[in-house]
Amino acid sequence: MPQFFTNKRLIILLGSIIILVALIGFSLRDRANITWPEKFVKDVTGxxxxxxxxxxxxxxxxxxxVRRLRNTYEENEKLRVHLAELAQLESDVARLEKDNAELRKVLEKEESLSDYEPVQATVIARNPDRWYELITIDQGESNGIEPDMAVMTADGLVGKVKSTSKFTSTVQLLSAHDAQNRVSALIQADTAVYGLIEGYDEEKKMLKMTKIPSDSKVKKGQSVITSGLGGVFPKGLVIGKVTDLVPDEFGLTQTALVQPAASFYDLEHVMVSKRAMTKVLPEEEDRQQVVIEEEGP
Amino acid sequence: MKKGLLPLLMIVLFYSDSVFMTFFSENAFNGAYVPVPRFFLIGLLFMSVFFDRNTAVKYGLLFGFLFDMFYTGLLGAYMFFLPLIVYVTSKLTKWLQSTLFIFFIIVLFDIALLEMMIYGLNVLVQRTEASFEQFVMIRLWPTLALNALCYILFAIPLRNAFQKFKIIFG
Known part of the structure; x- marks a missing residue:
């Protein structure tokens, strides 16, 4: 049997294992965005x-x-029914929007957590080895996209921007297994119930919403939306519907299983939401006042 | 001029993995199976056997690096494993006769090896909670089936292409 490793090769192997460990350690660090060489490579590959x-x-x-062409007639019938309702809905929305703007003016509160500016993007790649539930979209920093922005389809929230380069961004889907993948959400019950979307049940294909107070009355079928309290996501993006409620291991909080509204499969076009209101701190003058109060007796 | 076709072929193979993902409905079989396209790896192994091993190691290093940065974000994994697999294959084919059938077995072995190494790494860095049985049922078998099909379809064209490259490069 020929010798598998000569001395020189053994050294090369050990050297590359050290480099491997160092690189993996580097990429697992908790970092805000990727480094510029990575950005450059991403742009070229992208x-x-x-x-x-x-x-x-x-x-x-x-x-x-072509496939859709076959059901055109049925779809047309359905759409005609919807269209009749739409006119009424449209006038309602316009009236409510106007009301809302006026009331906001009265309150002197121009911006709200739910204002956002959508950026359209096309999915250009999905990670072929499908381990990390990552997709790549064709919009990047040059279009104003930043890490941690919400990504959604017409149906609802699908994930958040993980890293950006000049012309592409990588999006981590909600179904990814990552402890840092958390979204502050609320259930639209009679009074809003707050919780965190964290984790994904692979077998049931459901999102897990944790940290729901155990005394809150949540019913099946109630909608779950983003709460806007996380700092970057706008308020009111649809996440899904509650399908089941289970107490957690200590019985202090509950965990809801949420049927996601958007499909995480076969994504083609997505929207990235740039939140209009990013300031968390109060206005300059208010802030000073707060500081003086704190320094009091 | 013709020498430029070799990198071009490898670039096409590199992107073919993700283009396959565009056409393949991820919801097929109700999402119960996850077949992973490894067309680039198959091309790389053909390169190592029918063209030149050291060139294949370099290509594995370069494209593995691109794969890590662009798709997974976990640097170093493919950059290390692809050249390693090329090296192991070149040793295996020295002992075994390199007919297309024996090579078929070797390619499947390599793909299984790569999948298992990547799985092991993901368990190590806690990016997955799947048990080994789940991994074998959901990922390994479908992946092997998909790539076996690809091998059967493209083995002869790929072999001919790399044999021609060998003549062109002298």
Whole structure:
């Protein structure tokens, strides 16, 4: 049997294992965004990815369209019914929006947690080894995207921006297994019930909403939306519906299983929400007042 | 001019993994199975056997690095494992005859090896909670089946392409 490793090769192997461990340690660090060499590589690779996946996406969409063509008649019937309702709804929304703006003016509260500016993006790649539930979109820092922004589809929230480069961003889906993947949410019961979306039940395909007070009355089928309290996500993005409620191991809080409104599979077009109101601290003058009060007796 | 076709082929193979993901519905089989495309690895192994081992190691290093940065964000994993697998394969094919059938077995062994190493790494860094049985049922078998199919379809064109490259590069 020939010798598998000569001395030189053994040294190379050990050296590369050390480099491997160092690099993994580096990339697992809790960091706000990736370093500039990584950004550069991402932009170059993303450029190529754009060239390859845009035509591929177009071809796929064409076949989807052909498939949809078969149910056109039924869909048309359904849509006609909806359209009749829509006119009424539209006028209602316009009236309410106007009311809201006026009332806000009265309160001198121009910005709210729910204001956001959506940025449209196309999914150009999904991590082929599918371990970390990451997707790459074709919008980056040049379009004002920053880490931790909310990402959603027309149906609801799907994830948050993990890292950005100049022209691409990586999005971590809510279904990812990551302890840092938390979203502050609320259940729309008679009084709002707050909790945290953390974790994903792989088998049931449900999100887990934890830290719900044990005395809160939550019913099945109630909607779960983002609360806007996390600091970056706007308020009011749809997450899903409560399907089950279980007490946690100590019985102090409850955990709700939430059926996600948006599908985490086969994403093509997503929206990144730039929240309008990012200030957490009160206005300059108010802040001073607070400080003086604290320094009092 | 023709020499430029080799990097081009590898770039196409590199992106083919993610393009496959565009066409493959992730909800197929109700999401019960996760077949992972490893077309680039198959191409790389053909390169190591029918073209040149050291070039294949370099390509594995470079594209593994790109894969880590662009897709997974966990630096070093593929950059280390791809060259390692190329090296192991070149040793295996020296002992065994390199007919396409024997090579088929070797390629499947390599893919299983890569999947298991990546799984082990993910358990180590706590990025997954899947047990080994779950991993084998949900990921390993479907992945092997998908890539076996790919091998059967593309083995002969790939072998011919790399044999031609060998003549071009002299």
């Amino acid at each position: 450029f190529g990815q754009n060239i390859v996946s845009k035509p591929a996406g177009a071809v796929e969409e064409f076949f989807d369209d």
